[in-house]
Amino acid sequence: MSSSDDDRPLARTHKANGITNAFTLGHPPKSKDIISESVDKAMDKANPPAAHGAPGISIRNGPVDEMDIDGPVVNSKVNGKRKARSSMGNGKSYKEASEGDDDEANPLSKRRRVSKGKNKAEVDSDSDDAPLVSKKLKTKPPTLVRKPVKASETAIGESEDSDAPLGEKLAKKKADIQKSAAKEAKAIRKDEKEHPKTKANGTASSKKRKSQINGVKKEESDDDGPLAKKAPAKKKANLKTEASPKKKGKTSKVETKEDEEAEAEEEEYRWWEDPTKGDGTKKWTTLEHAGVVFPPEYQTLPSNVQMLYEGKPVRMAPGAEEIAGFFGSMLNSTHNIENPTFQKNFFDDFTKMLKETGGATDRNGNKVNIKEFSKCDFQPIFNYYDAQRTEKKALPAAEKKRLKAEKDAAEAPYMYCMWDNRKQKVGNFRVEPPGLFRGRGDHPKTGRVKKRVDPEQITINIGKEGKVPAPPEGHRWKEIKHDQEGTWLAMWQENINAAYKYVMLAANSDVKGQSDFKKFEKARELKKHIDHIRKDYNAELKDKVMANRQRATAVYLIDQFALRAGNEKGEDEADTVGCCSLKFEHVTLKPPNKVIFDFLGKDSIRFYDEVEVDDQVFKNLKLFKKSPKSDGDEIFDRLTTSALNKHLSNYMNGLTAKVFRTYNASFTMSKLLQDMKSTGSIAEKIVDYNEANRKVAILCNHKRTVAAGHESQMEKLGDRIKGLKYQKWRIKQMMLDIDPKIKKKKEKEEGDDYFRLDEELEEIWIHEHQNFLVEEERQKIEKKFNKENEKLQADGGKEMKHKELEERLEEADRLAKKYKKENKTGKVEAEGKGPTVEKCEGNLVKLDQRINTMLFQAKDKENNKEVALGTSKINYIDPRLTVVFSKKFDVPIEKFFSKTLREKFDWAIKSVDEDWEF
């Protein structure tokens, strides 16, 4: 797929703000810090928890030991986010039972969800907030004594009463609410921050970075000329404290003579592994670009195109009309349009704008108060836009081409930039146009108006010596930066989530290629540590410290099932999860060791899998779901993604949860390709490759919605297969017609049902099929007739008479008659000239082949209907594996990589021979 597609360097978004937090209504129950042996044992014996709630185990307050078995199940808590949103009312409180156990104690306990909004003081005293939350909840104020973390944690045998106080959590909730309101405001204020990077801070951790910075600085001062970069760059490499693998240091002659690619240079310069690039903090030395392209201004609708309110047309100011237009133009997207949240958010923003712009009026100029969404009819607007689309589509090809050329010419300057004097393609230089926010899943903000971005909101990042692109007439940029540590050319914040949007280079650029290369090298490096890591986590599955045990279990899941890390999410985002954020209800345990995952992951794509896990993992999950925990509570309540990643980084520099996905995907692909037999045609090899690709996609849970016409397509395919089978039957009958004696012989050789009609071919179907064949024949004849006539006419001759056509059509009638007769007699006369049994058998073989390929096609299609192969191919499977396969089995790389993909993976295509291994 495409280059840009994948990582689209485009604007990225990120939620900057986070503001949000949940309103937690109660304290979610937490696991104990320390797990006593008795607990473990109990887990062993305990009855299998039923699917969801485990029956009787609950945690009480007592010392660990006792806690394990039974006890009243308390119910629990609630947790923030989702509950607050979806079921606000019921937040239940965490009951006393749970309270006892915790005390919070250590800071260690991760209170991940504590309110973000509040400051810690508030957190501590949860009692304070309680009122806000709900009276009931607050029964017990946990004493929050912060104990020395370490102590409790390390103490294995210690009793744990340590369960943390859940109190803190709730604190945050309310803050969020306010927050969201303030969000927009916040976006605005963001401007003032400067970037942190430059500040000198004394943190120890930043040491490394500092040194790099120094190096950078040096460079800056040194080189001014383009050519100068070389030397300094080298220097920098030395300065690096990082482990940066000095691949081959060669590249020395990095002459980057950009311009035309000097072949010679390319040969030598393996830019993707240039240690002076990418690995450091400094990403470029010189950078020039033309900035961004703004979307066209809003064009008001013709005066006769108006939204109807209660059936009557209304007029409004352009600002409001534009918003109505956003909605009206997407009337065919029922998926969004019918979503209540989408409607509400849209309508709120729409009416707000109406209010700000003077409202709407009817044809007499009287005010019309638009207050009910259901009374709005956007159809006229939709019709207008739709007509425009159709019109545009109907334009003559030449005209379309001209328009496109015009647009391309206008955008040409923005398409490329000069990055360290090499011409590089820019990924997305178009500022996102305004419209309605299409948040996926049940995003609380879906449907809100995404505002037009002004130049005043855009920050440009460019080389000091680069010419700053001119902002639109009468405007200015928000800021001009020269941040060499960033790879972006322009950036702004969007108004919905205050997320950052960046303009970056295209996927086929050097920087992106380098980081892609590095990503896969990192995954390959994991190979060297994976055994060790697995051994460790297997051992830690029994760790006495809850946090460690949870961590080990999480790593197990991430490694085995390719789960994503699972960061905590805010209140104003769709409620989706990953490993660390799995909730009680997402995991169902079926003894002895079966686990069923069912949750919404990234992009609200459902992850459903029934797997068998290691016994200890099963036991742990049971433990993590124990007692007061219930729906809404986190399974890994003692684990955060940062703690997890921190732990992983101990094994290997740069190792994080996501690396496991890359590693497992590539490793799996590598194994599959290795074991593939090299036989078959190119087409067969491609099918084999795709099969492997599909397995990886399934591993990564890359899904797509089943195409609209899938069902009917499958049916059609089935019909074609049946048609072939019917033809087979007819041919066999012909054989009998030719030589009746053959019957016994064939039945003996091939089975008694050799001449029998496949029961799949019902009589009614056959009749339909025959009609279809006859009709098909008829159309063929007509078409041919018409064509010939046209030709005759063109040549100046005279057309054939209609009678001629009728005569020709008799052929079809004869066919129909033939079928009729066959139906009646049950016999089929041999067709063709000089029919022989041998010829028939030859035909049968051919038919069988066609049937087989079609059956295979059908199966393939069915298997693939909800699997998206692209994502794994673009992001997870080391492209070098594909290149190796291509070379080894002599299949052109074009069969696997489209043009843009070949550009994106240029580094891979150039870098390996067929012996390379992942």
Add this chain to the structure above:
DNA sequence: CACAGTGACTCCGGAGAATTTTA
């Protein structure tokens, strides 16, 4: 490595355009 914020970069599936295959 607690935790709330920031910031920046990768990854994802759908929409629509471009191509190819089919009827």
Add this chain to the structure above:
DNA sequence: CTAAAATTCTCCGGAGTCACTGT
């Protein structure tokens, strides 16, 4: 051979990951 259907390719922009800062 052409129009339509199916498939493939690109583009788009929303959704995650993860590092780092400041307390």
